[in-house]
Amino acid sequence: MFSWRRLFNNISSNIKAKTTSSSRERISLKKKSTLQSRIFFTKEREIDLYDLEELCDSVGWSRRPLRKVKRALNNSFIIVSAWEVRKNQRRLIGFARATSDHAFNATIWDVVIHPRFQSKGLGKGMINYMIRHLKNEDISNITLFADPQVINFYCRLGFIIEPEGIKGMFWYPN
Numbered sequence: 652m653f654s655w656r657r658l659f660n661n662i663s664s665n666i667k668a669k670t671t672s673s674s675r676e677r678i679s680l681k682k683k684s685t686l687q688s689r690i691f692f693t694k695e696r697e698i699d700l701y702d703l704e705e706l707c708d709s710v711g712w713s714r715r716p717l718r719k720v721k722r723a724l725n726n727s728f729i730i731v732s733a734w735e736v737r738k739n740q741r742r743l744i745g746f747a748r749a750t751s752d753h754a755f756n757a758t759i760w761d762v763v764i765h766p767r768f769q770s771k772g773l774g775k776g777m778i779n780y781m782i783r784h785l786k787n788e789d790i791s792n793i794t795l796f797a798d799p800q801v802i803n804f805y806c807r808l809g810f811i812i813e814p815e816g817i818k819g820m821f822w823y824p825n
């Protein structure tokens with residue numbers, strides 16, 4: 652039986668990225684794998700909403716109306732996704748998007764890696780891929796809202812909690 656564990660064993664320290672001409676970034680293992688499978692990041696915007704919903708389901712997120720998700724994607728500045736390709740079939744295994752004022756600021760949302768692919772360095776690779784593209788767009792201020800259990804994941808990527816005492820503030824309707 653095909654073993655994800657075997658494929659991604661020790662990938663974390665062995666992750667290697669190669670940018671292709673189509674702005675895809677191919678992720679490959681330094682050690683050769685005998686399995687016919689590859690992973691890449693892309694900022695192509697064609698995301699099947701049902702695939703995305705399935706990915707979000709896999710980490711237990713509450714479902715959102717697809718028409719609103721579609722609108723959110725359409726209005727996002729950059730969408731990045733991670734794909735696993737096997738036998739000419741590709742599968743969505745990671746996703747993140749950023750909104751922006753297209754000048755100074757961007758905020759990252761909806762960061763997710765499929766559980767079977769977590770803890771292998773893909774989340775880190777995907778966010779670094781996002782940051783590189785935001786920097787290329789001359790965006791200098793990148794923010795996000797971290798769930799408590801993933802704060803250290805973002806800290807490891809260089810995000811700072813409350814720089815100079817600045818607090819995130821929220822307003823919710825009553």
Ligand SMILES: CC(C)(COP(=O)(O)OP(=O)(O)OC[C@H]1O[C@@H](n2cnc3c(N)ncnc32)[C@H](O)[C@@H]1OP(=O)(O)O)[C@@H](O)C(=O)NCCC(=O)NCCS
Binds near residue numbers: 710769771774796804
């Ligand atoms: C959070 C998430 C995107 C991380 O992706 P991932 O592929 O599992 O993370 P990586 O393997 O790239 O981890 C990168 C580093 O962060 C660390 N890390 C990963 N998840 C962590 C967590 N929850 N808490 C603390 N550190 C974490 C890893 O140990 C690794 O450290 P290293 O660089 O020293 O080796 C993924 O676990 C996920 O999709 N979770 C469910 C959805 C979610 O909570 N999204 C965030 C909403 S704000």
